[in-house]
Amino acid sequence: MRKKESKKYNKNKSLKVFKQRKHHKTWKKNKNRVKSSDIFKLNREQKKIAHKARQANKPPSIELPKNFSFINNPQEVLEFFHKLQKFLKNKISVLLDFENVEVITPDVLALLMAKFSNKEFTYGTKAWINKPLNHELSNLLFESGFYNLLGEKKDKNTHGLLSTKKNTIVDTEVAVSARKLAAQRTYGFDRKIQPLYRTLIECMANTKKHASGNQLNMSETWWLSVYNKPGTDITTFTFCDTGVGIFKSSKLATFTKLAIKLGISKHSDILLRIIEGKMESSTGLHYRGKGLPKIYSDYKNNELKRLFIASNNVFADFDNGTFIDLKKQLNGTFLYWEISPN
Amino acid sequence: MTTLQETIKVSLAEQFANTPGARNIDEGEFSGEAFLQTCLLSHFKEALLKDSILLIDLDNTEGYATSFLEEAFGGLARMFDAETVLNHIEFKSDDEPLLIEEIKTYIKEANK
Numbered sequence: 001m002r003k004k005e006s007k008k009y010n011k012n013k014s015l016k017v018f019k020q021r022k023h024h025k026t027w028k029k030n031k032n033r034v035k036s037s038d039i040f041k042l043n044r045e046q047k048k049i050a051h052k053a054r055q056a057n058k059p060p061s062i063e064l065p066k067n068f069s070f071i072n073n074p075q076e077v078l079e080f081f082h083k084l085q086k087f088l089k090n091k092i093s094v095l096l097d098f099e100n101v102e103v104i105t106p107d108v109l110a111l112l113m114a115k116f117s118n119k120e121f122t123y124g125t126k127a128w129i130n131k132p133l134n135h136e137l138s139n140l141l142f143e144s145g146f147y148n149l150l151g152e153k154k155d156k157n158t159h160g161l162l163s164t165k166k167n168t169i170v171d172t173e174v175a176v177s178a179r180k181l182a183a184q185r186t187y188g189f190d191r192k193i194q195p196l197y198r199t200l201i202e203c204m205a206n207t208k209k210h211a212s213g214n215q216l217n218m219s220e221t222w223w224l225s226v227y228n229k230p231g232t233d234i235t236t237f238t239f240c241d242t243g244v245g246i247f248k249s250s251k252l253a254t255f256t257k258l259a260i261k262l263g264i265s266k267h268s269d270i271l272l273r274i275i276e277g278k279m280e281s282s283t284g285l286h287y288r289g290k291g292l293p294k295i296y297s298d299y300k301n302n303e304l305k306r307l308f309i310a311s312n313n314v315f316a317d318f319d320n321g322t323f324i325d326l327k328k329q330l331n332g333t334f335l336y337w338e339i340s341p342n
Numbered sequence: 343m344t345t346l347q348e349t350i351k352v353s354l355a356e357q358f359a360n361t362p363g364a365r366n367i368d369e370g371e372f373s374g375e376a377f378l379q380t381c382l383l384s385h386f387k388e389a390l391l392k393d394s395i396l397l398i399d400l401d402n403t404e405g406y407a408t409s410f411l412e413e414a415f416g417g418l419a420r421m422f423d424a425e426t427v428l429n430h431i432e433f434k435s436d437d438e439p440l441l442i443e444e445i446k447t448y449i450k451e452a453n454k
Contacts, residue, residue: 169369169370170363170364170369170370170371171370172359172361172362172363172370172372172404173361175361175404176361179404192405192437193405194404194406194437195405196405197404197405198405198406198407198408201362201363201364201405201407201409201410202364202407202409204364204369205364205365205369205407205409208364208369208370209369290408290409290412291407291408291409294407294408
């Protein structure tokens with residue numbers, strides 16, 4: 001009698017395990033499958049990509065701009081970010097198709113990492129990436145730590161040419177290590193570079209004070225990437241955050257909204273006035289807001305080279321003296337500059 | 343007859359930090375506000391009491407953000423007044439000589 005009961009129990013248990021396994025198998029098969037309800041909010045082109053992926057039972061693949069460089073190709077890069085966010089916002093996991101990318105610059109990797117570490121961009125939706133066919137670009141991507149950020153454990157390359165750091169406060173240790181790296185790669189020996197150090201501190205302080213746009217929640221993350229291209233003595237710096245951006249920070253926003261509404265000025269005029277120190281800080285205190293003017297003056301004194309600043313819908317290339325109105329917004333602030341011996 | 347004023351020396355790198363930070367304490371380590379509160383203020387009061395000169399040695403640090411300098415020295419001028427501060431403080435900066443004029447501007451414009 002007892003033996004019979006035990007046999008029945010085992011039979012039930014194995015049936016339960018079988019059902020669980022079957023359920024898990026089906027879930028595993030379909031977990032990346034695009035749900036038809038998620039496709040609803042996409043535009044026609046995006047729907048096409050999503051439908052194709054649904055049929056193939058694969059995540060939709062989004063091709064990156066061939067010239068994946070924010071400083072050289074800002075409009076296309078921002079277009080890509082907006083397209084990507086549309087999928088992520090609708091909880092559709094995507095594959096970032098790096099295969100045919102011909103150019104990747106370190107500035108865009110810092111921006112990419114800042115975006116992917118921000119839940120307001122990813123909405124907790126997963127993304128995968130494939131390798132660029134170009135070996136050098138593939139290495140750069142490994143070194144950036146982007147694979148780790150996506151949860152894909154890959155061996156990090158040991159060249160040490162690209163260093164990416166993040167924090168929410170002013171981190172003097174990061175500023176010193178970035179300065180040391182730049183000194184070794186650019187000058188070949190350890191030396192102080194005061195304009196570089198103060199620029200890094202100014203950037204971190206700006207993110208801490210202004211990026212969140214909310215006095216109660218001051219914890220926006222900044223990203224810094226330092227890169228030395230092999231065989232050169234040029235070290236590049238990219239600093240970015242995904243905060244509200246220069247033109248949406250508290251009091252400045254009220255002023256700019258009014259000035260733009262009245263047709264008095266454009267964002268590019270306001271950026272120029274800020275960096276020339278002709279505009280009051282967003283705090284409203286006359287003795288503040290000297291950080292960006294100092295960065296600009298160090299650039300004009302040739303201490304920093306190739307300065308780019310982008311925020312909201314403005315992209316400024318100071319070497320070429322061009323201010324581009326961005327078609328798609330950059331949520332946050334982006335700075336790029338270089339250090340070289342000449 | 344002129345009297346020689348005593349000089350009190352403060353090396354920012356040795357007595358505070360060789361990696362100065364930003365403006366306020368809540369922004370991170372080694373801020374201008376922290377320097378003012380923990381080091382500069384007490385030495386400046388001492389200089390005032392003794393009617394002596396406070397010599398701030400700015401050398402041997404990584405560099406200074408404008409917000410650090412403004413909060414420390416502009417902040418001091420907001421506590422006392424620009425003239426009192428300028429009469430009792432001097433600077434040494436061989437690494438970046440232009441810093442001295444910049445700081446004096448912050449002091450003069452602190453209360454404007």
